[in-house]
Amino acid sequence: xxxxxxxxxxxxxxxxxxxxxxxxxxxxxxxxxxxxxxxxxxxxxxxxxxxxxxxxxxxxxxxxxxxxxxxxxxxxxxxxxxxxxxxxxxxxxxxxxxxxxxxxxxxxxxxxxxxxxxxxxxxxxxxxxxxxxxxxxxxxxxx
Amino acid sequence: xxxxxxxxxxxxxxxxxxxxxxxxxxxxxxxxxxxxxxxxxxxxxxxxxxxxxxxxxxxxxxxxxxxxxxxxxxxxxxxxxxxxxxxxxxxxxxxxxxxxxxxxxxxxxxxxxxxxx
Numbered sequence: 001x002x003x004x005x006x007x008x009x010x011x012x013x014x015x016x017x018x019x020x021x022x023x024x025x026x027x028x029x030x031x032x033x034x035x036x037x038x039x040x041x042x043x044x045x046x047x048x049x050x051x052x053x054x055x056x057x058x059x060x061x062x063x064x065x066x067x068x069x070x071x072x073x074x075x076x077x078x079x080x081x082x083x084x085x086x087x088x089x090x091x092x093x094x095x096x097x098x099x100x101x102x103x104x105x106x107x108x109x110x111x112x113x114x115x116x117x118x119x120x121x122x123x124x125x126x127x128x129x130x131x132x133x134x135x136x137x138x139x140x141x142x143x
Numbered sequence: 144x145x146x147x148x149x150x151x152x153x154x155x156x157x158x159x160x161x162x163x164x165x166x167x168x169x170x171x172x173x174x175x176x177x178x179x180x181x182x183x184x185x186x187x188x189x190x191x192x193x194x195x196x197x198x199x200x201x202x203x204x205x206x207x208x209x210x211x212x213x214x215x216x217x218x219x220x221x222x223x224x225x226x227x228x229x230x231x232x233x234x235x236x237x238x239x240x241x242x243x244x245x246x247x248x249x250x251x252x253x254x255x256x257x258x259x260x
Contacts, residue, residue, distance in 0.1 A: 018166075018168070020201070021166070021199075024199070039229050039230065042198075042228060042229065042230040043230050043233070045199065045230075046199065046200075046201075046230050046234060049199065049201050050201065050202055053201055053202065053203065057203075100238075101239060102209070102238060102239030102240060102242060102243065103239075105206075105209055106209065106212065106213050106216070106243070111206035111207070111209045111210055112202065112203060112206045114202040114205065114206065114238055115202050117237060117238070118202055118234055118237055118238070121233070121234070121237035122230070122233065122234070122237070
């Protein structure tokens with residue numbers, strides 16, 4: 001058997017300050033509902049914050065919205081939480097992004113640019129889909 | 144709803160402890176930086192950031208903490224962190240902050256180590 005979508009929640013959030021906190025609260029509630037461990041929930045929460053901030057800061061989306069889809073996956077019981085954070089922005093080429101390092105950032109005028117590295121470090125699976133129709137960060141965490 | 148940050152300071156012999164309560168985002172990071180630079184102006188070269196009251200941070204806020212680390216390196220000072228949630232500690236390790244600003248489990252151990260250094 002393959003994992004199917006057991007339940008799904010969709011959010012459309014305006015790009016306003018701290019909308020990432022609202023998305024993280026929904027993530028927390030869904031992760032708690034599938035009995036994910038508190039430390040793993042906290043990691044999901046932080047990853048959602050980072051993905052929403054990336055959309056807010058870098059998407060250039062004219063509709064000024066972030067769309068977040070939460071899917072609980074499993075055969076019969078919940079096994080995995082998949083979260084898709086989408087914007088209708090200008091897109092980017094993830095493969096040309098240089099991975100930040102602390103040594104480089106300490107010397108650089110711009111200290112920012114850590115979001116994707118943090119998301120990849122906290123989640124079990126991360127995929128970036130980006131093009132002219134915007135960017136979607138697809139990230140998953142096993143229960 | 145706004146998740147603001149409250150910052151308080153405990154000035155001790157040769158070291159100042161900065162306590163945070165709330166979300167460390169860009170505004171929160173700026174508030175910590177302001178307090179830190181005031182302490183440097185007062186002559187404190189050893190700072191401890193106690194994050195027991197902070198359950199969530201974002202990378203913009205942490206980027207401002209990197210500016211403080213850079214400043215501490217410039218003046219040959221020391222910055223340490225203590226009482227982090229497991230996720231914040233993991234994030235600091237992912238970013239490599241722990242190489243330049245030690246992370247301690249509790250405040251007593253942090254103060255002892257930073258004062259001895």
